[in-house]
Amino acid sequence: MPGPSAAVPDATVERLPLYHQVLADLAREGETTVSSVRLAELAGVNAAKVRKDLSFLGSYGTRGVGYDVEFLMLQVQRTLGLTGDARVVIVGFGNLGQALANYGGFGERGFPVTAIVDADPDKIGTQVPRSDANGESATERVVVEHVERLAEVVRDHKITVGVIATPQHAAQAAADALVAAGIQSILSFAPVVLDVPESVPWRKVDLATELQILSFYQARSGSLQHPA
Amino acid sequence: MPGPSAAVPDATVERLPLYHQVLADLAREGETTVSSVRLAELAGVNAAKVRKDLSFLGSYGTRGVGYDVEFLMLQVQRTLGLTGDARVVIVGFGNLGQALANYGGFGERGFPVTAIVDADPDKIGTQVPRSDANGESATERVVVEHVERLAEVVRDHKITVGVIATPQHAAQAAADALVAAGIQSILSFAPVVLDVPESVPWRKVDLATELQILSFYQARSGSLQHPA
Structure with missing residues (x-):
């Protein structure tokens, strides 16, 4: 471009x-x-x-x-490239997935969480209020669906962004499924390097890594402030 | 140094x-x-x-x-500076705080969540299993305490790292309280720039920001992979 x-x-x-x-x-x-x-x-x-x-x-x-x-x-x-809302699917509805689903900040900033999938039958059908662009909960709700329906869900809801909130061992399978479903970019919370095609940009948010980086600056006895 | x-x-x-x-x-x-x-x-x-x-x-x-x-x-x-465990207090026990408290990765990587505080009386007393260094849940539990007890909690548990998981509007007050309590570094999930002394390094994890950065690379039509 x-x-x-x-x-x-x-x-x-x-x-x-x-x-x-x-x-x-x-x-x-x-x-x-x-x-x-x-x-x-x-x-x-x-x-x-x-x-x-x-x-x-x-x-x-x-x-x-x-x-x-x-x-x-x-x-x-x-x-x-923020030219309109980019819809998000969250893969994994454990603690982190639930926190992300309930986090108003995504919808507010143009990334509405439009679908959630999980492999656990007990979680399928759980409803989460959907946040719209102004951060208010709309009457619409997102229903947790089975991960086997991912490709359909992505197509039906015109979703372009996948968020991986699975346990570490399931992250690569989630990435493969997202790529197969035609997702355009991936944000992963699993502390592993993903193997995805070059055409799908991805980023990793590793919370413990953030603490380790802080540790470096803390070890320097506060002689350096590290602006976030 | x-x-x-x-x-x-x-x-x-x-x-x-x-x-x-x-x-x-x-x-x-x-x-x-x-x-x-x-x-x-x-x-x-x-x-x-x-x-x-x-x-x-x-x-x-x-x-x-x-x-x-x-x-x-x-x-x-x-x-x-990873010379031993650095104990963590989480400020804010909403969805994100709960996800972080239940996230095994901190303890595993040397940052055990040792205390949690919140301002909501309904949340005080809630118990969370404490993850030890090998990632297993120990019998020990972390009890949510009132944010007014922060200084005491930090001192009693020898905590050095504060994690801010409050709503955005409460983040600066949380940072002030953490600094006053003698915390040595701060990881914040609130999408605001914190005003803290230079001696306290801090980092911000802004989840929507991660998606916006991805958007840039996605807009480049996958011509560039951005390794995380």
Whole structure:
């Protein structure tokens, strides 16, 4: 895909959601412009880095005025490919799957949890309130279905994102099933490296890893703050 | 803190937990040496990056033999400051807090959940099985206590890590309470930038952010795989 965003460095991509959120907050508060210094402060990043990051999007701001909040937000959205809701299926309805299903933040940020599957017959049929885009629980509910119905569920609900919340030993099978079902990207909570085709980008959220990284900075006796 | 690890780049620090896990798996399988190519394959990182990362730890391997698994694992542990269990308190016992409390992975990887606090009187007294270091549920249980008792709980249980699993609006108050209680590092699941002293490193796990980052790579039509 051509255009300036094709060359955005990974580290910048990882900060864009943060800028997006700060800009959304500013827009809600009625702010129309924001300086790089203020944006940096709100995002917890240094101002030079903010300016560099935004320059990859072709945004340079106006000297003495700063950036146009709405326009910059749109640019960030476009770069991130946030052009509409991307529906999510959660694979695994254990403690973590349940927490994720009940976590309002996904729907609010454009990733409504539209389906849940599990292999345990006792869990099939369980209902979870579905969060809509404004974070309120809608009257609609998501019903836990059998993992064998995954391909059908993905097709019927036009789902593009799979979230793996299974035990570690079941994660690769879940990934295989998601890929076979035609999912476009995967977020995994299992602490294993998944084997998926290159055409399906995936990320891993490993909670213990986060604590180990913190341990490094803590061991440095607080001599360095590591902004999240 | 002097020594080679003081200069380890952030990006390398973020990969060390992954190497640690791969090395632990190899050690369990009885492997005594590992080549950088094999280590890279198991970690899903390229081999040149693995060699560069490990060089920051002062590890260069032996030509034709590779790295000593046990020794390298110890070096990674020492660099990460994983010198013993670091006890964790979870602030907030909603869906996410419950999922985290029941998530065996923390205890297994040296971060036993030793206490849980919440502000809701209905939740105080709830018991959760405590996971010990081998991931099995011990007979010991963790009882949810009132957040007002946080300082006492942290002191009595020698807790050093705080995990914030509160709603977004309560996250800063939770951070303040954790800092006041003398906690040494914070992992937050609230999608906000926390204001904490520089001496307390913290990280944020924002689940919707992970999905937005995936969206970027997905929008690139799978032309780039982003290894997690």
